[in-house]
Amino acid sequence: MTASSRAMLSLAIKVSIALYMVLTFFLMQNAHIHQDTAALLSQRKQEFLGDSNNSINSGAKDATQQQQQQQQPTATSSIINELHRPVAEILSNPKLPDWVKNYVKWHKQQRRKYFDDMRVNGKSDVRFLISRCLTHDNCGGASDRLQDMPHNIMLANQTNRVLLVRWEKPAKLENFLIPPEGGIDWTVPDDMFPKDYNWHLRGKEDSGRQIVSTIRRDSAAPIFKNYEKTVLGGTRIYHEIFRLLFSPTEALTNRVESTMKSLQLLPKQFSSVHLRVRYPVQGIKEHLFTFQQHKTKVVTWATNAVNCAAELHPNSTIYVSSDNNDTIGYLLEESHFAQHYIDATKHKKHPLVVKLVARDYSNENQHINFSPNTEVDSFMNVFEDLFIMGLGKCVAHGVGGYGRLGAALCGGECVMAHRTHRGQPNVCSDALKDIQS
Numbered sequence: 001m002t003a004s005s006r007a008m009l010s011l012a013i014k015v016s017i018a019l020y021m022v023l024t025f026f027l028m029q030n031a032h033i034h035q036d037t038a039a040l041l042s043q044r045k046q047e048f049l050g051d052s053n054n055s056i057n058s059g060a061k062d063a064t065q066q067q068q069q070q071q072q073p074t075a076t077s078s079i080i081n082e083l084h085r086p087v088a089e090i091l092s093n094p095k096l097p098d099w100v101k102n103y104v105k106w107h108k109q110q111r112r113k114y115f116d117d118m119r120v121n122g123k124s125d126v127r128f129l130i131s132r133c134l135t136h137d138n139c140g141g142a143s144d145r146l147q148d149m150p151h152n153i154m155l156a157n158q159t160n161r162v163l164l165v166r167w168e169k170p171a172k173l174e175n176f177l178i179p180p181e182g183g184i185d186w187t188v189p190d191d192m193f194p195k196d197y198n199w200h201l202r203g204k205e206d207s208g209r210q211i212v213s214t215i216r217r218d219s220a221a222p223i224f225k226n227y228e229k230t231v232l233g234g235t236r237i238y239h240e241i242f243r244l245l246f247s248p249t250e251a252l253t254n255r256v257e258s259t260m261k262s263l264q265l266l267p268k269q270f271s272s273v274h275l276r277v278r279y280p281v282q283g284i285k286e287h288l289f290t291f292q293q294h295k296t297k298v299v300t301w302a303t304n305a306v307n308c309a310a311e312l313h314p315n316s317t318i319y320v321s322s323d324n325n326d327t328i329g330y331l332l333e334e335s336h337f338a339q340h341y342i343d344a345t346k347h348k349k350h351p352l353v354v355k356l357v358a359r360d361y362s363n364e365n366q367h368i369n370f371s372p373n374t375e376v377d378s379f380m381n382v383f384e385d386l387f388i389m390g391l392g393k394c395v396a397h398g399v400g401g402y403g404r405l406g407a408a409l410c411g412g413e414c415v416m417a418h419r420t421h422r423g424q425p426n427v428c429s430d431a432l433k434d435i436q437s
Contacts, residue, residue, distance in 0.1 A: 079257050082267040082391050084247055087182035091244075095235045103157045104244060107184050110162045129161040129205055130188070130213040135168050137215050141369045142382050143401035147408070148220030150241040153184075154227070159205040161212070164188050165245075170368055175376045176383045180247040221404065225412075236412040239390065248387055255384050260391070263319070263357045271313035271394035272410075273305045273418070274385075274403035275322040281399060281423035286370070291326035298324075301398065301418070301425060302331050308418040309396040310354050310431035317355045319392060321385040323402075325361040332356055340432055354431050359384065399423055 091101050110126050117124030131152055133139035145167070156163040165186040167173040179185045199213045228236055248256060260266075277298050278289045291298060309318045322328050332338055337354050344352035365381050366373055373379075386402070389395050390409030397403025398419040407415040419425055 076257060076261065078267055079260050079391070080253070083253055083256060083387065084180065085243060087180050087244060090240050093237075093240060095232075096237055096240055097232070099157055100153070100237070100241060100244070103153065104184055107156075107162055111185060114162070125210075127159075127161045127209075128164055128211045129156045129159070130164045130166055130199060130211060131186075132165075132199065132213045132215060133167045133169060134199075137169075139167075139169070139369060140216050141367055141400075141402065142386065143405040144216045144218075144369070146242075146246075147401050147405045148214075148217040148224075149245055150238050151217065151220035151224040152214070153241055153245075154224065155205050161205060170371065170374050170379060171376045174249070176249060176252055176379070177246040178249055179245065180243065183244045183247075186245060221401070221408070236408075238408045239411055242409060248383065252380060252383055252387070255380060256387050256391075259359045259384065260388065263317075263359070265317065265319060265357070265388070265391075267391045268393045270317040270319055270392050271309050271396070271414070272319040272321065272389040272392045272406065273309040273396045274389065274398060274406055275302055275305055275320075275324070275327050276398045276400040276403060277301060277327050278323045279399040279423070284423075286367075289324070291324060291330070295330075298327055299330065299335075302327055303335065303337075304425045304428055305396055305398060305418040306331065306335075306337055306354065306356065307431045308416045308426070308428035309394065311428045312394040312396060312414055312416050315353060316393070317357055319388055320356050320358045321365075321389065323365055323367070325364040328358050328361040332358055336432065340435060350435050353435060359388075 087104075090096070091104065114124045114126040117126065129152060131145070131149065133145055139145050149165075152163055155161075163184065163186055165173055166188040174187060179187060193211075197211060199211055200209050201213055201215070205212055224238060228234065228238065275298075277291075277294070278284060278286050280286050282297065284294065306318060306320075310316070320328050320331055335356075337356055340350075341352065341355060343349040359381070363381065365385070366378050368379060368382060371378070386406055386409065389403075389406030392410050394414035394416075395403065395407035395410050396416045396418045397407050398417070399421055416428075417426055418428065
């Protein structure tokens with residue numbers, strides 16, 4: 001009950017009491033009305049007042065309980081809040097260097113200046129650095145294209161260029177990621193540049209060309225990590241800069257939220273393991289890979305990967321992702337971790353030490369660079385896994401850049417490589433060694 005409703009009810013009660021007093025006086029003046037009539041009216045008055053007061057108190061109590069329930073965070077709200085952290089909150093981080101905060105403002109001003117100049121004069125002196133993947137470019141996978149973005153921002157800041165991003169294959173990046181409100185608007189409308197503008201491949205960002213572009217920088221992520229170590233004293237800001245650039249689209253947000261709720265995952269209360277088993281090392285050929293052909297190797301890698309994740313975050317739920325769905329199926333259905341879960345939860349043989357979960361893995365993740373598919377929905381899982389890893393506490397990753405990118409997005413502080421870049425396992429202790437069979 002609202003405050004206005006309670007006030008109206010209180011007024012009605014006062015009017016009723018006044019009418020009662022008038023009626024009582026009238027009855028006492030008429031002898032043919034029995035005296036017990038007045039007593040009955042008095043009783044009804046107390047009952048009415050009691051019920052009314054109870055209704056008011058009950059309404060106030062219900063309103064208070066409803067307000068308290070609204071203030072309590074839900075799984076949905078915590079997931080959405082982490083996926084779409086306000087830019088103002090990110091920029092208020094005292095660990096974020098001033099150059100980053102200044103560049104966000106400068107980028108917005110320069111982008112507006114360019115469009116104003118073109119509308120009035122048909123030309124502008126605003127300069128650009130474009131991270132691109134055009135139709136005929138060899139761009140690599142999702143991590144190859146995205147992992148260098150914080151480094152690109154640094155370069156753009158140092159050379160006074162507005163950073164933009166343009167994907168044409170397999171689809172526009174805006175189908176998966178969009179600029180956050182108040183963040184860095186990197187989008188390139190189709191009519192942004194005149195048709196005769198040339199998007200020169202990078203030579204040097206400090207050249208006199210108005211537009212320079214880059215396809216991918218394999219050394220960018222290590223360079224930025226070294227900057228965090230040597231200049232920032234080990235402070236991790238990679239994930240903060242990434243979120244100044246990218247938020248998931250509504251469709252991707254809904255998928256991440258739905259998966260996390262169904263698996264009962266809350267931000268920073270679970271950890272992740274990623275297995276890039278198709279990576280072309282240790283005799284693996286990407287396009288010819290089958291799980292059965294390499295099962296002995298893959299089982300060893302997968303078991304060690306889970307052990308590493310459990311070592312990082314003991315007694316936790318571990319979200320499993322991979323570039324091969326059979327590998328996920330093995331871990332969740334056949335491995336000794338799967339049997340341990342059944343023994344712990346169904347048969348109560350021992351405490352639960354490792355719980356493995358995954359989204360629907362009936363459809364395998366398609367590699368953005370190799371798949372001939374151009375359907376947007378076919379690649380949603382790639383970005384879904386990436387953001388879920390980024391919302392966890394720790395990440396154990398293998399070879400390739402995708403797992404490393406997920407580890408960087410979760411903050412980069414609770415991270416372990418379960419395989420080296422040459423494909424050899426970094427052996428971790430058995431997570432179930434103390435469990436009695």
